[in-house]
Each structure stands twice: as structure tokens, then as C-alpha cells.
Amino acid sequence: MTANKKKLQATLGATCAALSLFGASLQAQAAATIIINNINAAGIGFNDATPVAPVGGNTGTTLGEQRLIAFTYAANIWGATLTSNQPIVINAQFSALACTATTATLGSAGATSIFRDFANAPKAGTWYSYALANKLAGSYLGTANAAQINANFNANLGQANCLAGSSFYLGLDGNHGANIDFIATLLHEMGHGLGFQTFTNGSTGAQNGGYPSVWDHYLMGTATGKLWKDMTAAERQASALSVDKLVWTGPLVTAAIPQVLRMGNPGLTITGSQAGVTTGLHAVGEASFGPPLSNTSVAGTLMPITTSTGSLDLACNPLSAAQALAAKGNVALVSRGTCGFTIKVKTLQDAGAKAVLIADNAAGAPAGMSGTDPSITIPSVRISQADGVALLTALAKRTRNSSGVFASLGVTGSQYSGADPLGRIMMFAPNPYQSGSSVSHFDVTAFRNQLMEPAINGDLTHSVLVPLDLTFKLLQDIGW
Amino acid sequence: MKINTSFMAAALATVGLMAASAASAATVAKDNVTGELRAPTAQEAQVLSQGNSGKTALKAAPRGLRTGTINPQPVKHADGTVEQELDESSLSYSVATRNADGSIDLHCVTGAEAADALVKGKKTAAKSSKAAAVKGHSHDSK
Numbered sequence: 001m002t003a004n005k006k007k008l009q010a011t012l013g014a015t016c017a018a019l020s021l022f023g024a025s026l027q028a029q030a031a032a033t034i035i036i037n038n039i040n041a042a043g044i045g046f047n048d049a050t051p052v053a054p055v056g057g058n059t060g061t062t063l064g065e066q067r068l069i070a071f072t073y074a075a076n077i078w079g080a081t082l083t084s085n086q087p088i089v090i091n092a093q094f095s096a097l098a099c100t101a102t103t104a105t106l107g108s109a110g111a112t113s114i115f116r117d118f119a120n121a122p123k124a125g126t127w128y129s130y131a132l133a134n135k136l137a138g139s140y141l142g143t144a145n146a147a148q149i150n151a152n153f154n155a156n157l158g159q160a161n162c163l164a165g166s167s168f169y170l171g172l173d174g175n176h177g178a179n180i181d182f183i184a185t186l187l188h189e190m191g192h193g194l195g196f197q198t199f200t201n202g203s204t205g206a207q208n209g210g211y212p213s214v215w216d217h218y219l220m221g222t223a224t225g226k227l228w229k230d231m232t233a234a235e236r237q238a239s240a241l242s243v244d245k246l247v248w249t250g251p252l253v254t255a256a257i258p259q260v261l262r263m264g265n266p267g268l269t270i271t272g273s274q275a276g277v278t279t280g281l282h283a284v285g286e287a288s289f290g291p292p293l294s295n296t297s298v299a300g301t302l303m304p305i306t307t308s309t310g311s312l313d314l315a316c317n318p319l320s321a322a323q324a325l326a327a328k329g330n331v332a333l334v335s336r337g338t339c340g341f342t343i344k345v346k347t348l349q350d351a352g353a354k355a356v357l358i359a360d361n362a363a364g365a366p367a368g369m370s371g372t373d374p375s376i377t378i379p380s381v382r383i384s385q386a387d388g389v390a391l392l393t394a395l396a397k398r399t400r401n402s403s404g405v406f407a408s409l410g411v412t413g414s415q416y417s418g419a420d421p422l423g424r425i426m427m428f429a430p431n432p433y434q435s436g437s438s439v440s441h442f443d444v445t446a447f448r449n450q451l452m453e454p455a456i457n458g459d460l461t462h463s464v465l466v467p468l469d470l471t472f473k474l475l476q477d478i479g480w
Numbered sequence: 481m482k483i484n485t486s487f488m489a490a491a492l493a494t495v496g497l498m499a500a501s502a503a504s505a506a507t508v509a510k511d512n513v514t515g516e517l518r519a520p521t522a523q524e525a526q527v528l529s530q531g532n533s534g535k536t537a538l539k540a541a542p543r544g545l546r547t548g549t550i551n552p553q554p555v556k557h558a559d560g561t562v563e564q565e566l567d568e569s570s571l572s573y574s575v576a577t578r579n580a581d582g583s584i585d586l587h588c589v590t591g592a593e594a595a596d597a598l599v600k601g602k603k604t605a606a607k608s609s610k611a612a613a614v615k616g617h618s619h620d621s622k
Binding site: 115141150163192208339435441 | 544545546554557559560561562563564565566568570571572573574575576577578584585586587588589590591592593594595596597598599600601622
């Protein structure tokens with residue numbers, strides 16, 4: 001990995017220095033050579049001459065140049081990771097795609113062709129994506145100079161009536177804030193183009209032309225114990241809806257799971273002489289910001305941050321002296337509402353709290369908490385409204401900074417988050433079928449978050465490698 | 481007679497923008513190789529005749545991602561290799577949706593149809609039921 005990173009950096013320096021715009025073909029060269037064909041016309045997309053300021057390590061001075069640098073950066077990450085003696089050609093462009101004021105197609109990418117029964121094919125009668133087939137064959141299959149991947153991204157994102165106000169973040173450092181990280185989005189879509197998908201129809205169970213994809217050799221329905229390649233169409237159709245009974249059996253992914261996924265489920269443990277009926281383990285919703293919970297618990301005296309009337313404060317404004325004293329060095333309890341989760345947690349962190357519990361303001365099981373703030377360094381969770389009420393009652397006999405109630409945040413159990421009891425990563429199989437997302441993604445329960453989940457999470461890094469990500473391991477399982 | 485002109489083959493992307501009554505439409509195709517206008521082939525004409533409009537018909541016709549061929553079929557090369565050119569139904573799309581609280585969800589779906597459904601607000605499936613309580617996949621940011 002270290003060697004790859006060095007190679008990537010060296011390649012980037014050379015590539016960026018060689019940037020040209022209109023009609024450019026860029027080469028992201030490393031262990032595999034990726035050639036980016038800029039197929040935009042003059043003044044459009046990659047050739048948009050609108051002046052922009054450098055951002056996040058992207059030194060381009062026009063919008064088109066920054067787009068091309070970012071695209072090349074993402075291609076370089078894959079190029080430094082994959083090995084192939086055949087070039088991978090990507091036809092790339094920015095164009096107008098479907099939009100409304102609140103939704104937008106960010107872009108699309110995918111393999112242009114699939115191949116079976118080529119020279120050196122590891123599995124007969126099995127479809128492989130174009131770039132992978134070329135690698136395995138050791139030759140350029142199909143039509144000379146054909147592109148292996150098409151990629152097309154939205155040129156109008158952020159304009160009026162196209163998710164107005166939210167644009168692609170073209171920086172290379174992942175600090176996308178409220179905008180959309182172009183690099184992560186592109187890495188994900190290119191992953192599909194490289195072969196992270198089945199070409200079997202998950203909705204009907206029908207194989208493409210009657211042949212399985214290499215994907216189907218590793219996809220197992222645990223309800224039947226059969227691989228997808230061995231199932232009937234009806235069995236595949238049912239397997240695609242099996243929720244937690246669709247797993248990946250590839251040996252490289254399975255072996256890497258302990259290095260990537262977290263063991264255990266998150267929870268809040270309450271103890272102490274004043275804990276009363278709240279003593280015990282409580283469900284929590286985790287935050288997408290701050291450090292994730294781990295098997296090293298974060299524990300401390302639980303103190304409520306209250307208003308002058310004794311109810312839980314929202315922690316949306318600077319704390320009073322009394323509130324700050326209660327928070328300092330303790331686990332703080334506040335209420336959800338009015339402002340973002342990150343604002344509350346940051347306010348309490350600044351006051352010296354070591355962790356934060358946010359009591360829900362609506363009934364139900366505690367869901368997760370979205371938001372982004374890289375400056376947050378303490379853990380936080382959401383607890384149920386009922387637990388919040390019970391804890392506030394138990395905390396009634398407190399002093400200004402002591403309560404006799406202790407809170408511990410951590411994970412328990414031996415099952416990896418996102419894997420089945422036998423340690424195989426689960427694939428996305430919701431019921432009802434989620435058109436376009438089911439089967440060809442990791443399940444959303446994976447933690448840490450994975451690049452190839454159907455929802456592109458805001459906390460993704462730009463790594464496709466262990467110990468951060470299992471994407472490349474899966475691609476290796478299918479032949480990369 | 482109402483005349484509508486549709487350009488196919490290399491210009492297929494523009495065809496979907498044209499509302500045409502297939503029953504009354506005069507059609508012409510733009511040759512993918514020469515760029516010249518010509519009469520549509522039987523296959524192209526069949527595509528245009530499907531449905532109530534050219535827009536509907538062409539939307540339903542899968543087009544090869546590499547050549548633009550309508551409804552691409554497997555090709556057996558001389559060395560025995562079999563190639564299947566893919567169409568838009570196999571492309572992966574990233575779709576962004578802004579929630580009521582201002583946060584943005586990003587979804588990856590396969591196929592233009594699934595992407596269009598999301599953009600048009602026809603998202604049907606919820607997240608995996610086991611997910612929400614254990615990790616930060618909630619839409620809530622406040």
C-alpha cells in the first residue's frame with residue numbers, strides 16, 4: 001500500500017503537469033494504465049473555461065481543468081491499485097443530466113461490454129466486465145481502441161433547478177463539507193465499471209443470455225446454501241430479497257474482514273448507585289461524525305445539561321457557566337432539536353465533555369445521526385426519547401458536576417458489523433427489491449462504511465484498500 | 481400531415497427529446513457511419529413505431545454503450561470469444577436527493593430507469609431495516 005501511494009503521488013505530479021484541455025487524452029499510469037478520453041467539445045464540461053480558485057489541493061484554474069484533475073486523481077487511485085498489461089480506456093464527459101431543484105443525477109459509469117470464453121478465462125461460460133477480461137486474456141479483446149468504461153457526469157449540478165446550491169467538491173482532500181465529494185462518487189462508479197456488479201437480473205433472476213457473471217460464482221444465498229450460479233431464476237429472485245441471507249464467499253474479502261469491519265454492536269451501558277431502573281444496556285444510534293464507537297469504551301459520569309426550568313437543553317447556543325461546569329470532564333446529556341447534531345456535540349466538546357448523549361425528541365428506536373465536522377473528536381450517540389426521560393429522572397439527585405450515574409459507550413458481541421454469523425460480508429438484499437441497488441453492493445450495515453455500499457456516505461476516505469475498504473479485495477476475488 | 485423528424489443512430493440521444501406521434505410521423509435516420517440522413521432501417525422503424533410517441537419508443541429501446549446499436553446482440557469473435565455490448569440498463573448512476581432538513585442522500589442505482597425514478601421522486605424502497613439503528617445512515621442531521 002505504501003509503495004502504491006508513492007507511485008500514485010509520483011504519477012499525479014507528472015499527470016497534472018501534463019494537463020491540457022480540449023480533446024485531451026490523459027494517462028493515469030501505474031500498475032494499470034488508465035487512459036481518460038476527454039470527449040467534451042470546446043467550452044463544455046472538461047473544457048469549461050470558467051475561472052475558479054484552487055481548492056483542496058486541486059490546482060486547476062478553470063472549472064474544466066479542475067474537473068479533469070479530479071477525474072484523473074480518482075483514475076490514478078484505481079490505476080495504482082489494479083494490475084493489468086492492457087490499458088483501461090475511459091470515455092469521459094460532463095453533460096446535462098436529469099435534475100430538479102432537490103434531486104439530480106450526479107453521473108453514470110459502467111462497462112461498455114462484457115466477454116465470456118476468451119483465451120485464459122478462469123471460468124468457462126461466465127461473463128467478465130471488459131477491462132477485467134482484457135487483463136485476464138492478456139490482450140485487447142473486441143474492437144481495437146474501444147473504451148472499456150463510459151463515464152458521464154452532470155455539468156449543471158448546483159445551478160438553479162439542479163440541486164441548487166450543492167455542487168461537486170473538486171478538491172482532492174476529501175474535505176467536501178456540505179457539497180458532494182466528486183472523487184468518492186467517481187471511485188464508486190468506476191468500481192462498478194471495473195466489475196463490481198452482476199450482469200444477472202436480480203429482479204427476475206434471469207442470467208444474461210443464459211450465462212452467469214463471475215460475480216455469481218461468489219454470491220451465496222444462505223437460506224439455500226447455493227451460489228447464485230447454481231440457483232434457478234426463481235431461487236435467485238428470492239435470494240435477492242433475503243435481507244441478511246445474501247453473502248459474498250470470496251476468500252480474499254472474507255479473510256480481510258477482521259481488519260476492516262468492526263466487531264460487535266454499539267450500545268450505552270448505564271451503571272451507578274443512582275442509576276435505578278436505567279441500569280443496563282441501551283440501544284443507540286451512531287453518529288457519522290466524530291470517532292466511531294469501539295471495543296475500548298468511553299466512560300464517565302453522566303450529567304444532564306439543563307435549562308433554567310430543569311428540562312434538557314438543546315445545546316445550540318454557548319453554554320452558561322453552570323452548564324459548562326456540568327459538561328466538563330463528563331458524559332453530557334442534551335436534547336435533540338433546533339440545530340444540527342454536530343453543533344450540539346461541538347459545543348459540548350468545547351466545554352470539555354468527553355462524550356455526548358442526545359435524547360431524541362420523538363418516540364421510536366434511536367436512528368443514526370448525520371452530519372460532518374472533522375473538528376469533532378469525542379464520541380456521541382442518539383438515545384431514545386424514553387431513555388432520555390428515564391435518565392433525567394435518575395439524575396435528579398445530582399450536584400453541580402456529579403450524579404452517581406455512569407455512562408459507558410462502546411461495542412459488545414463477536415459478530416462483525418455488516419457480516420453474517422460465519423464472518424462473510426453481507427450483500428445488499430432489501431425487501432422489497434430496490435431497483436438498481438440490490439445485489440451489486442455491500443450491505444448498508446457494514447461498519448466502517450464501505451465505498452461500495454448503495455448510499456455513498458459522507459465519511460468515506462478515498463481508499464479502496466484494507467484496512468479501510470474491502471472493494472479491491474472483492475475485485476481480486478473475481479480476478480483482478 | 482404532421483411531420484416530425486427524428487434522428488437516430490449516432491444522434492439517438494437527441495431523439496428522445498422529440499415528441500412524435502408514431503402513427504403520423506415521417507421519420508428519417510442519421511447514419512451512424514456516414515452522418516447522412518437516410519430512411520430508417522426496419523429495426524429503427526420498429527423502435528419508432530413502438531408506443532405512442534417517438535420519445536416513449538426510444539426510451540424503451542436499449543442502445544449499446546460502445547456503438548449506439550439498438551438492442552445489441554452477442555457477437556462471437558473469430559477466436560471463439562463472445563462479446564455482449566451493454567446498454568444503459570447496466571450503467572451505474574449516482575443520484576443525489578436533498579432531504580427536508582437540508583441534508584443530502586447519495587444513492588447508487590443501476591440503470592437509467594432506476595435513476596430517473598429517483599430523480600422524479602419515485603423512490604420506493606426503504607433502507608435495510610436493520611441498518612438505521614446501528615450506524616449513521618439516518619437522514620437526520622438535527
